[in-house]
Amino acid sequence: xxxxxxxxxxxxxxxxxxxxxxxxxxxxxxxxxxxxxxxxxxxxxxxxxxxxxxxxxxxxxxxxxxxxxxxxxxxxxxxxxxxxxxxxxxxxxxxxxxxxxxxxxxxxxxxxxxxxxxxxxxxxxxxxxxxxxxxxxxxxxxxxxxxxxxxxxxxxxxxxxxxxxxxxxxxxxxxxxxxxxxxxxxxxxxxxxxxxxxxxxxxxxxxxxxxxxxxxxxxxxxxxxxxxxxxxxxxxxxxxxxxxxxxxxxx
Amino acid sequence: xxxxxxxxxxxxxxxxxxxxxxxxxxxxxxxxxxxxxxxxxxxxxxxxxxxxxxxxxxxxxxxxxxxxxxxxxxxxxxxxxxxxxxxxxxxxxxxxxxxxxxxxxxxxxxxxxxxxxxxxxxxxxxxxxxxxxxxxxxxxxxxxxxxxxxxxxxxxxxxxxxxxxxxxxxxxxxxxxxxxxxxxxxxxxxxxxxxxxxxxxxxxxxxxxxxxxxxxxxxxxxxxxxxxxxxxxxxxxxxxxxxxxxxxxxx
DNA sequence: GAGCTTGGCATAACTATGTTATGACTATCA
DNA sequence: TGATAGTCATAACATAGTTATGCCAAGCTC
Numbered sequence: 001x002x003x004x005x006x007x008x009x010x011x012x013x014x015x016x017x018x019x020x021x022x023x024x025x026x027x028x029x030x031x032x033x034x035x036x037x038x039x040x041x042x043x044x045x046x047x048x049x050x051x052x053x054x055x056x057x058x059x060x061x062x063x064x065x066x067x068x069x070x071x072x073x074x075x076x077x078x079x080x081x082x083x084x085x086x087x088x089x090x091x092x093x094x095x096x097x098x099x100x101x102x103x104x105x106x107x108x109x110x111x112x113x114x115x116x117x118x119x120x121x122x123x124x125x126x127x128x129x130x131x132x133x134x135x136x137x138x139x140x141x142x143x144x145x146x147x148x149x150x151x152x153x154x155x156x157x158x159x160x161x162x163x164x165x166x167x168x169x170x171x172x173x174x175x176x177x178x179x180x181x182x183x184x185x186x187x188x189x190x191x192x193x194x195x196x197x198x199x200x201x202x203x204x205x206x207x208x209x210x211x212x213x214x215x216x217x218x219x220x221x222x223x224x225x226x227x228x229x230x231x232x233x234x235x236x237x238x239x240x241x242x243x244x245x246x247x248x249x250x251x
Numbered sequence: 252x253x254x255x256x257x258x259x260x261x262x263x264x265x266x267x268x269x270x271x272x273x274x275x276x277x278x279x280x281x282x283x284x285x286x287x288x289x290x291x292x293x294x295x296x297x298x299x300x301x302x303x304x305x306x307x308x309x310x311x312x313x314x315x316x317x318x319x320x321x322x323x324x325x326x327x328x329x330x331x332x333x334x335x336x337x338x339x340x341x342x343x344x345x346x347x348x349x350x351x352x353x354x355x356x357x358x359x360x361x362x363x364x365x366x367x368x369x370x371x372x373x374x375x376x377x378x379x380x381x382x383x384x385x386x387x388x389x390x391x392x393x394x395x396x397x398x399x400x401x402x403x404x405x406x407x408x409x410x411x412x413x414x415x416x417x418x419x420x421x422x423x424x425x426x427x428x429x430x431x432x433x434x435x436x437x438x439x440x441x442x443x444x445x446x447x448x449x450x451x452x453x454x455x456x457x458x459x460x461x462x463x464x465x466x467x468x469x470x471x472x473x474x475x476x477x478x479x480x481x482x483x484x485x486x487x488x489x490x491x492x493x494x495x496x497x498x499x500x501x502x
Numbered sequence: 503g504a505g506c507t508t509g510g511c512a513t514a515a516c517t518a519t520g521t522t523a524t525g526a527c528t529a530t531c532a
Numbered sequence: 533t534g535a536t537a538g539t540c541a542t543a544a545c546a547t548a549g550t551t552a553t554g555c556c557a558a559g560c561t562c
Contacts, residue, residue, distance in 0.1 A: 003510080024548060035512050036549080042510090046549065101423060122424030131425070149439075157417075157426060157436035158443065162409075165416025172352060173373030174382070175408060185408035188400075189444070192409065196443025254539080275519060286541050287520080293539090297520065 004042040006032045011053050015094045057095045058126035064088050065133045074140035079211035089167040147197035255293040257283045262304050266345045308346045309377035315339050316384045325391035330462035340418040398448035
């Protein structure tokens with residue numbers, strides 16, 4: 001594997017394993033047995049590396065979403081998409097935060113802006129693709145007459161706000177530790193939103209059940225970054241984890 | 252004013268004015284004509300300063316939300332609360348990000364963890380108070396029979412997910428630049444959620460109109476952070492202007 | 503094949519930032 | 533008046549991003 005690729009993989013791994021503060025040039029380089037210079041040769045600096053990681057993460061994220069089956073129940077598909085979305089974020093919280101310019105990868109990241117700070121995802125084609133997956137599911141639900149409206153993008157934005165907000169608040173520790181918030185907050189929210197969009201209560205219940213069953217089955221599949229037990233035993237100890245080696249003066 | 256207080260205010264000001272990367276000890280100290288040592292004397296380090304800024308920001312945020320009038324239309328109150336919420340976040344994006352452990356204030360912030368990274372808000376009483384404001388509005392809507400459900404906290408969580416997710420995505424540049432997303436995404440989302448919660452369509456429309464008018468009126472008031480852009484105006488430089496604390500009179 | 507060019511990379515130095523050690527100065531109090 | 537505690541400037545140290553420099557191997561030209 002090329003040095004560049006090894007750096008990227010080490011970066012993604014270190015990010016989740018030791019948190020964003022370990023995403024520094026020296027540690028990264030040490031991880032692959034190279035010098036910090038490689039970061040500059042291949043990425044122009046830490047900012048470039050961050051951007052590459054963000055793109056890569058979005059691709060993986062997009063792959064995970066694209067892997068959701070499309071059935072003849074577009075609303076169930078939409079719900080399954082949401083569950084997968086939340087699953088990915090819960091399993092890779094640091095990655096998710098980085099993707100949405102929401103992490104603190106160290107001082108360099110602040111300089112990395114352009115990518116990390118504000119415009120981050122909205123200008124990345126990889127991110128747009130992610131959103132597009134959602135938009136299509138909404139469009140199919142519209143086409144099927146399950147929900148009503150004239151702007152699939154706007155409706156997709158509502159679903160996105162819902163899941164994105166939930167996921168971040170859940171990561172921050174609101175909504176309880178285990179996946180409890182999913183049943184108390186996210187699922188009812190999705191139901192309410194669908195009802196508000198005009199879907200039939202019975203149909204919503206059916207699609208919810210279908211998505212739930214489908215999702216329980218999908219859990220057995222060996223998805224790479226769909227880390228262990230996101231639903232059953234999701235990191236009760238919280239997002240971080242980590243003795244945080246040798247901070248400050250080591251003392 | 253005490254050195255400590257001046258550091259806090261300089262911190263909040265620098266944060267919005269120059270971004271999180273300017274929130275460093277030397278710049279901060281220079282801002283008030285002191286040495287970096289003051290940061291350690293008063294806050295124990297940058298981490299302590301961050302935590303103080305987060306608490307202060309939550310207090311200001313809570314004040315802004317508490318200043319929303321309570322009328323005999325609890326749903327309109329709820330919507331006004333949401334608009335105020337979004338307004339605060341849009342006017343003080345860096346502050347909002349910091350509050351939710353969502354900013355990248357430089358390498359120190361990663362160390363600031365404990366506060367900045369994961370548990371940030373969920374363990375801060377100031378943050379809980381914020382959420383409680385929302386919960387009460389939901390409870391009043393339940394009591395009034397406008398919406399149905401047995402768990403005000405869970406329902407409040409849905410509203411919170413909605414606004415939080417919207418606000419962050421809007422900051423990241425999705426949903427367009429001006430407040431356009433508010434009318435295309437956030438407002439319809441709120442309507443749909445209310446409908447899903449059992450409110451009457453006509454009643455929702457009425458409350459929405461009431462909230463809109465009330466908010467438009469409030470816009471004329473000399474609220475610092477009540478920036479223009481929610482409906483029509485662009486809020487080009489909306490990043491500036493800090494909210495003056497302690498305007499809790501209107502309650 | 504000899505020499506040149508290019509790209510990858512190690513070494514080491516430079517800069518910025520968090521942090522700490524030290525000591526001076528001031529206010530308060532016994 | 534002397535002691536103590538708190539505040540804070542100076543200066544040094546550690547870490548992390550970055551850059552300068554040069555080595556070296558792979559091609560390429562002649």
